[in-house]
Structures are given as structure tokens and as C-alpha cells.
Amino acid sequence: MTEPLLRIENLHKTFGKLEVLKGIDMTMERGDVTSIIGSSGSGKTTLLRCINLLEDYQDGVVAIDGDQIGYRTQNGRRVRRPERQIAAQRAMTGMAFQHFNLFPHLTASRNIMLGLVKVRKMPAAEAKEIAAHWLTRVGLGDRGDAYPGQLSGGQQQRVAIARAVAMAPKLMLFDEVTSALDPELVNEVLNVITDLARDGMTMLLVTHEMKFAHDVSSKVVFMHQGRIAEAGPPAEVLRNPKSARLAEFLKGAKF
């Protein structure tokens, strides 16, 4: 059996005494687009953040291409990897955030170049070309010299996505990327993500956009109280919920 791109086994995460993830198992193959849905507090964002170790996890395994993220086993004991290794592992995934988190002191183009030059050790000229390429892909080819403060929310989010995908990650993580946007700006961002999905990018999304999850995903995962309650193809999970909880959660959603 070949190793899946993402393998999560028995993942446990606690904040102090509060157990947020109570044993998550899931896998993703290359090209998969998986959406995680669930009410707030169900642990979906925390799950995403464990995958690039923005959150530590206390037990279980998160592995990308067979590499366990953040920890290794030494003499039967679980040891945290050194920070340099963790930084390198983080570069295997890209992440887009709810609040964009662009670097305000850098232009759109330089936001994208920073990781390419400092992490991928690319010459500035090459990084600049890649930045220009991705800005064009997200429809902002003429805004490379704009600072984040000069862009609308939707434009900022598209630059943030370009910044992440320009690093050529094996897996893209999207954390409620449209939640902070005005309704009229949501679609321009969703279109960019749909476009990336068509390109074969492997993506894991936390989203509240049910129609989008239905249309773009190959798989939908419903989380409830720190566990995966239901998972499967979107048509199945979203149209024929097995549990009353999911049916309740989906009530009123249109797709």
C-alpha cells in the first residue's frame, strides 16, 4: 500500500484540560479536495492548524508523504523536532487564513516573494517572476506594487492565497477564507479556489459555504465535538445526512 499524501491517525489535541480533538483519523490522496464542515467549537480549525503545527498535538500522528509533522519517535518516545526542521516541514503545506494576514509593510509582490527567497532560496528575479505569474492567476496581475492596505478584502485574500500556492506546497489549507469578507467579495475568492482545484491542487478547506463545499469537494467531512461524525462524497453527506445532528446543521443551507 502506498503512503497517502496526508495521513492523520488518532489525533488528540487538548488546550489545558479541554480536549478539542478526540481522536481524528483521516487520509487524503494527491488531488483530493476535502471540505470540513461543522459548527464552531467542533475542532475543525484546530485540526487544520495541527497539520502545519501552528498548534501542537498531544497524541497521534499527522504525516505528510510519510513524514510525521512536528514530532519523531526516538527510542520509543515521542520527541518534538527541532524548530528548523519544523519550519521546513511547514513549507510543505500552504495556508490561507480567515483574516488574510498579509504583511502590511510589503507590497503584494513582495509578500509572495518573501518565502520564495528566504525559504526556497530562490534568486529575487526568479521569485519576482513567480509572484507576477501567481498574481495574474488570481486576477491581480496589475496590483503587484500595491500594499495590502490599498487592496480590498477580497483582493487581499487572493494575494494571500497566491503567497501560499507560489511556494508550491504539497497540500493547501484554507481556514474559513471567506468568513471575514463582505458578501459581494466572497465569490472572487471562491473562484480562485475552484480554479486551483481544477488544476489538481490537493486542498483541505474549513468552510461555511455549503454550496461551495458541495461543488468543489471530492469529499466532505462533518465534525462534531472533536470527532469526525460523518464523511463521504459531498452528494451523500450533504444531501442524505445519516445523523440528526448533521441534518440539523444543514438545515436551511442551499446547494
Add this chain to the structure above:
Amino acid sequence: MDFAAFLDQAWASRNLILAGLGRTILISAIAIFFGTILGVAIGVLLTYGNIVVRFVIRIYTDFLRGTPVFVLILACFYILSVAGVDLTPFQAGTFALALFCSSHVGEIVRGALKAIPVGQTEAARSIGLTFPQIFRYVLMPQAMRQILPTWVNTATEIVKASTLLSIIGVVELLLTIQQIISRTYMTLEFYFLAGILYFIVDFAIERAGRYFERRVAIPD
């Protein structure tokens, strides 16, 4: 008041006054330079150091900030010499000002670093930057812009505080003026001149700071 006589005396003492002014500027520049370097280090340790480091540095800054600069200068001059460290008044005084400056800059730097949203660090981490890289390319450039106006303010305070070095016998601008007064008895006139000269130095620093602020401002 005989204005012509004052001008006459001032002109006759011009080299002394310029030398005093030069020394004031030199003292301030050295104190601000080293105080800022030390202060940035202190600010970083106060923000990212472990609990023991933070505790020790906290005592250092609180002690320095809670002590009058004047006392600090006397302490550096007298206590250090008792302790066997022989410094000239110029060295001791400048050292005291640098320490004073470092405690203030440290506090400003800490505040600026704390004010940067955590999302900045998370985004930087998510693209694989190491902490030193994040600090250098993401946090510090933002903190510096935040710090600039307050730092300029601290710099002008250091220039003003440098007058206190006259007490331990450093012939900076104020002591130069006092020496001229004791010779000419033109008290008001020369103190007024001193006031103007200090104002010019601080005003220049402030204007330079403003100019720099505009230069590095992030467009929005």
C-alpha cells in the same frame, strides 16, 4: 541689558560655545546609539525570553526607569570608581545616559512587538520561515515603524538629560555657558542662548524623525 555687549561676548566665546555644543551632541549621540542597541535587545528579551530572563530584565528596566537620571549619573560616576572601574566623568556620564536610554527603548520595543497581531507570525510560520527570519523580515520592520515617534521623543530627552553631566564636571554646553556667565555676569543672556541652542538641537532631531517617519510610512 546691553545687547551689543552680549553679542560681543558671545562672539568672543564662540569657539568655547561650539566646543560645548559639540560635546553635548557627541554625548547624546553615543548614549542614544548604544542605548538603542541595548534597548532593542532588552525589548526582544522582554517579549520572547523565558520567565527567568524576563524577570531579571524586568528588574533591570524597572530599576533604571524608577531612578532619577541625575542619581544614575552620580551612581555611575562615584560607585563605579569605588568599585575600581576608573571612568572619566565623560565616560561615566555617557554610560549612565546610555543605560537610561536602553531602559526606555526596551519598553517601547516590547510594546511595539506585543502590538503586532499574532496572525503575522502565524502567516510567516506557515510559509516556512524560521523565528529569526520572522523577526527580521516580518516583526521588526513593523515594530520599527511603530517605535519611531516615541524613539525620537526619547532621543530629545537624552539631549536634555545630558545637561546633568555638568554636575560631575563634563564641560558640555550647559557648563560651558555657566563658565562664560561666571566671567561676564551676563546671566540671563547666556542662559537664553543656551535655551535656544538646546531647542535647535531637539527641534532638528524632531524634524529629522518626522521626515523619516514619512519616508518609511506604509501606503494605505
